[in-house]
Amino acid sequence: MVRSMYSGVAGMKSNQNRLDVIGNNISNANTYGFKSSRATFRDMYYQQVRGASSGTQTRGGINPSSIGYGAKLASVDLMMDSSSMTTTGYALDACITGEGFFQVMDPDGNIYYTKAGMFDIDPATGAVIDSNGNFVLGTNATDGKINSSKPGQEKIFISVNPVQANVAQCVKEISGKTLTITSTNQVKDANISFAFSKGTDMPDGLKVQAITDSSSSVINLKLNANATFANMAELQTEINNAITQAYGGPHPGGVYNFKVEPDPFTGLLPDGTTGPIELTGAQIVETASADYEGGGITLTPDANPGAANTGAVQADGSFLNGFKLVETGLMFQGTGGVTSAKVTHVPANPTGTPPVEEHWEVEMVIGTITYKGEISKDRADSSSGANTLLLKSGKDANDTITVSYPNTKDLPAGGTNIAVTFGNTSGTATATPSQPTHNLGWGKSTFTLTGGTEYTQQDMNNLTGISIGADGTITGTSDAGLQVLGRIDLASFGNARGLMQAGNSYFTETANSGKATLAIAGEGGTGAIKNSSLEMSNVDLAQEFSDMIVTQRGFQASSRLITVSDTMLEELINLKR
Numbered sequence: 001m002v003r004s005m006y007s008g009v010a011g012m013k014s015n016q017n018r019l020d021v022i023g024n025n026i027s028n029a030n031t032y033g034f035k036s037s038r039a040t041f042r043d044m045y046y047q048q049v050r051g052a053s054s055g056t057q058t059r060g061g062i063n064p065s066s067i068g069y070g071a072k073l074a075s076v077d078l079m080m081d082s083s084s085m086t087t088t089g090y091a092l093d094a095c096i097t098g099e100g101f102f103q104v105m106d107p108d109g110n111i112y113y114t115k116a117g118m119f120d121i122d123p124a125t126g127a128v129i130d131s132n133g134n135f136v137l138g139t140n141a142t143d144g145k146i147n148s149s150k151p152g153q154e155k156i157f158i159s160v161n162p163v164q165a166n167v168a169q170c171v172k173e174i175s176g177k178t179l180t181i182t183s184t185n186q187v188k189d190a191n192i193s194f195a196f197s198k199g200t201d202m203p204d205g206l207k208v209q210a211i212t213d214s215s216s217s218v219i220n221l222k223l224n225a226n227a228t229f230a231n232m233a234e235l236q237t238e239i240n241n242a243i244t245q246a247y248g249g250p251h252p253g254g255v256y257n258f259k260v261e262p263d264p265f266t267g268l269l270p271d272g273t274t275g276p277i278e279l280t281g282a283q284i285v286e287t288a289s290a291d292y293e294g295g296g297i298t299l300t301p302d303a304n305p306g307a308a309n310t311g312a313v314q315a316d317g318s319f320l321n322g323f324k325l326v327e328t329g330l331m332f333q334g335t336g337g338v339t340s341a342k343v344t345h346v347p348a349n350p351t352g353t354p355p356v357e358e359h360w361e362v363e364m365v366i367g368t369i370t371y372k373g374e375i376s377k378d379r380a381d382s383s384s385g386a387n388t389l390l391l392k393s394g395k396d397a398n399d400t401i402t403v404s405y406p407n408t409k410d411l412p413a414g415g416t417n418i419a420v421t422f423g424n425t426s427g428t429a430t431a432t433p434s435q436p437t438h439n440l441g442w443g444k445s446t447f448t449l450t451g452g453t454e455y456t457q458q459d460m461n462n463l464t465g466i467s468i469g470a471d472g473t474i475t476g477t478s479d480a481g482l483q484v485l486g487r488i489d490l491a492s493f494g495n496a497r498g499l500m501q502a503g504n505s506y507f508t509e510t511a512n513s514g515k516a517t518l519a520i521a522g523e524g525g526t527g528a529i530k531n532s533s534l535e536m537s538n539v540d541l542a543q544e545f546s547d548m549i550v551t552q553r554g555f556q557a558s559s560r561l562i563t564v565s566d567t568m569l570e571e572l573i574n575l576k577r
Contacts, residue, residue: 010070011558033116042074083538098527100490112506168452190253190452210246223281
């Protein structure tokens, strides 16, 4: 009877402990990053009332007999299974999609591990902290780059990069020449635009006049059409002097440097001109014929066009079967005589690799340069008269000539080629290449300088956006642009269930959990980080309520043991009567 009473007491204590665990689970059903616990029981020691004996030939064996003293709490196990994620919309909230833990450090230097990623940035120090004000650990960044490719365990401090000073610049290709304009001062005021025009009525001695408009960032530069500039240095000096006069002092952007490649003043041009040369204001601004001055091909008619030959130049300036030179391109570079021309019919080959459609290939050799083009079957069939075909040199896409061609009936068929030989004993054909002009064509467009900035220190208040990447990298946007601010690294354990709960959604390592293994998020099985989300509690309320009912019945049954044992003792005492 006494043993049963002790068993009842032990059962009540055990079930009370289990109910405490269940209560803690239920109360943390909405705690982010909480991991539920499970209480288990084991039986207590036993009093042996009969020992065991083995059987003999005359008597069977006897089993041992023991009477137990109830149950006791065996363990409170952590249930480390992952829970679902909930979106919060706050950029610095983070959850882990795997087995990893965030690392935090308290003011005393103690390191804790947690699944609750409610993070923020301390505006006073720039430190990344959690909701308890403890430091989040990982790897810092310097000048927009993570300090180490290995995971770290250091306090993360956000340092916003300053806006670096840059000069304003404009690079534009115009008329085959690259124009570069740069400022000398690193200020935003250097981000201006230039518009060039020529003045035909400007007084002698005034080479450049700057016209400014306070409501516009464009500086209009009028160049004297009749003024001569000896070199780029003189042009640049005249422009800056005009700007200084217009502003009543030096422009905030400083001195503007003009550079043209190839340099038109030294004569280093594609045509091989040697210098130095001088340019007028009209030539600098002029847009007409600012690229190339066209060359041409001169055909001498065949002295005997009716004779049977293989395609000498006809009296009308054309050559065999209706082909005729129309014009040369802006960069026609062929020099010397027209050596030959050939028209080749290419039949269809639908089974070829790749399949070939019927077409005609036209080839013309001028000096040492070959110009080629193709006439498709559809294009040729639709020709009611002469059409034009652009032939390219293959050396330069802009080096072209143009020929006219007839319709299908006058093109070779059945694999026949037409070979055209220019000139004979009484006729010649010569070619004159196009010549680059010295006109710069600056009047074609406005030149806008961009990128001019001055050094500006930035702090947390300049951040307009911040986020945490899947690998834990923290990035932010400020006036200095998008930059890397640091990286949150994770920890994992060989036996995560061996961790000890320390309150505040923290865990600490124990002898049975093993030492923390650091990893970059997404590596080593830690799982990636998902920002603007938090991991919910893994408490299963349905299971907890079921366990609570069972625990209540166990407690009730254990208490009934004490009541019944007391009644039996009372009966024993009453035997004295």
